[in-house]
Amino acid sequence: MTTEPDVRVEDKLYQNRYRVDSGRSHIKVTPHETPSPELLALVKLCPARCYELNGKGQVEVAHDGCMECGTCRVLAEGKGDITWTYPRGGYGVLFKFG
């Protein structure tokens, strides 16, 4: 088994341009007691590390660094673990190069 290098995703996202729609998250996690396997998987899978476990073992989302890839929607919207939409026009990630 190869060990993976440590990566600070925050440093990577710092290079990016965003126009954050503060207080209006385009992604919401459905309140839950214990997270589904899909929600738990997102903690590792989201490329911007938007999903985190809180102290009570529930999954929370912070949309600031989201790159709107849609991975979490593909994985977790189907069974209602999250609701997902695009940010308002002009908001969200703004790729300089893409």
Add this chain to the structure above:
Amino acid sequence: MTEKFDAIVVGAGMAGNAAALTMAKRGLKVLQLERGEYPGSKNVQGAILYANAVEKLIPEFREDAPLERHLVEQRFWMMDDASHTGLHYRSEDFNEERPNRYTIIRSQFDRWFSRHVQEAGALVLCETTVLELLKDTKGRVIGVRTDRRDGDVFADVVVLAEGVNGLLGTRAGLRERPARENVALAVKEMHFLPRETIEARFNLKGDEGAVIEAAGTISRGMAGMGFIYTNRESISIGIGCIVSDLAKTGHAPYELLEAFKRHPSVAPLIEGSEVKEYAAHLIPEGGYKAIPQLFGDGWLVAGDAAQLNNAIHREGSNLALASGQMAGEAVAELKGRGLEPTAKNLEIYKTRLVDSYVMQDLKKYKDMPALLHASSQNFFLTYPQLVSKAMQNFLRVDGTPKVEKEKRTLRSVFAARSITGLLGDAVRMARAWR
């Protein structure tokens, strides 16, 4: 907005721009809506651009399009943790007057493309997210609802060029949300270096470019690929894996990218570079079998939203351009003949696709995605390791007789995979390639 348009195009990516340009040039009244601040601000690509698909829309594009490098060399790498076995093809023939493949930077290319769309007469509105499709009582699509004030707009037909996520189509019940087995999550970084450094490291002169496609242990046994593309003053480097595999194995995409960057064959190529962006995007990889319904009463879908992507050849932008163009032509043709854009009449769009390389290529590889996915451990982990072992055994001179060396190689092959397993994979691969 109370005026009615001949067509509304959702999205100003490759497919949307191709459709809008085609219809505007034919004199249709076109409204194009894009959620990004500018066209391209939401879009990610490697990015190799295939000239052929662009030429069909803008024949003289080489004069002013923001092209990075024309490709003279292609490298395929099969990697294990310490090595790569390469197949490189380079030809002076690619230094031609009208080169066939270029690298581009999507945000720049899309903005350039959009200028042509606007010059052709289409009305392009950015910073506008389309929320849903509007239908009449019979279920026919008659327009869209946007997030602007008084945001309902009406048209005879809506061309959905909304990219891989295809949110509107799913919301309107036109197609399912992409399945996790059918999409790859790709992460990518832009590494900046002086152009002379890039040219020296990749053996290039002037605007020549080289690209590397890499597979092997870098995807940790998941179905996945890495890429390294040279731009004029930057190197695009990224890796993508199928989402269901990532979910199953729990590998983080940025860790895979970091490991790829640190691979001894890769690290010297990007050493000393300045990273200016980190991006993530999905790629449709379900192939032919994942293609949804392509048209209906008052609507058409093109590009990634229709899952038109050839993962084996890494072709997406050209299929988006071609399908967007064909969608535009279909709409213009109906308009010209005074016919309504009903599902029945819009079937001409599908006919065009089926008659072209778009559908024919995807059909050719229809069994490939499932094969690579089902045997991903073999194709992406076991075989690359075996190839590396065999190469080492072949190259190391250590006093072992060659006959013994060959036996050892064969033994390691059969220890890793039974003869029936090997033959089975070979046969299945040959069939899927047919």
